[in-house]
Amino acid sequence: GQQVMQIPQYQHVQEGEDFTTYCNSSTTLSNIQWYKQRPGGHPVFLIQLVKSGEVKKQKRLTFQFGEAKKNSSLHITATQTTDVGTYFCAGPGDSSYKLIFGSGTRLLVRP
């Protein structure tokens, strides 16, 4: 079945350093979504990418969708302690309603 993989599983950075998480799908995706889950919290929607090669920015966060629409990345510039959490990508499964979530990348930021 379809799989969505994320790397790395964990990333521990010094505050101010950059961070990137990568998402790879076994199949072409019509769109990809990113969610953030703070420690002890629940996933919260960040953004959706739809077009091949699309790049979107939210302040220090940059999201990219690959040209082949099988991979995506989230880059955070100059991390802050408020960025701590687990970042999940999610893409449509083999049905019209199901999102397949990646395994997540847990970001820890040392102050």
Add this chain to the structure above:
Amino acid sequence: GAGVSQSPSNKVTEKGKDVELRCDPISGHTALYWYRQSLGQGLEFLIYFQGNSAPDKSGLPSDRFSAERTGGSVSTLTIQRTQQEDSAVYLCASSPTGIAFETQYFGPGTRLLVL
């Protein structure tokens, strides 16, 4: 309501007991999803509701797990004869119509601990 709500927020039970977890989705959302998240892990899909029907129950781990939705709104996930491996956070999410393009709005989850 303003968001997805779940109750209880925490549940401690003894092995072998039955538990019921409740989800109240955003008003007007026809799609409702249940996920399970073990400590430090990703989201495991359990079941999808469209209105009151569940066209996809493929993620339910065993026949001890069941779910229903009434009035196109509130959903209840029931775990019978709980086992220690059922300990996890159970998350509910809703979306307006259920197409995979839509954002899913998550509730705060129920943290289940089976002793």
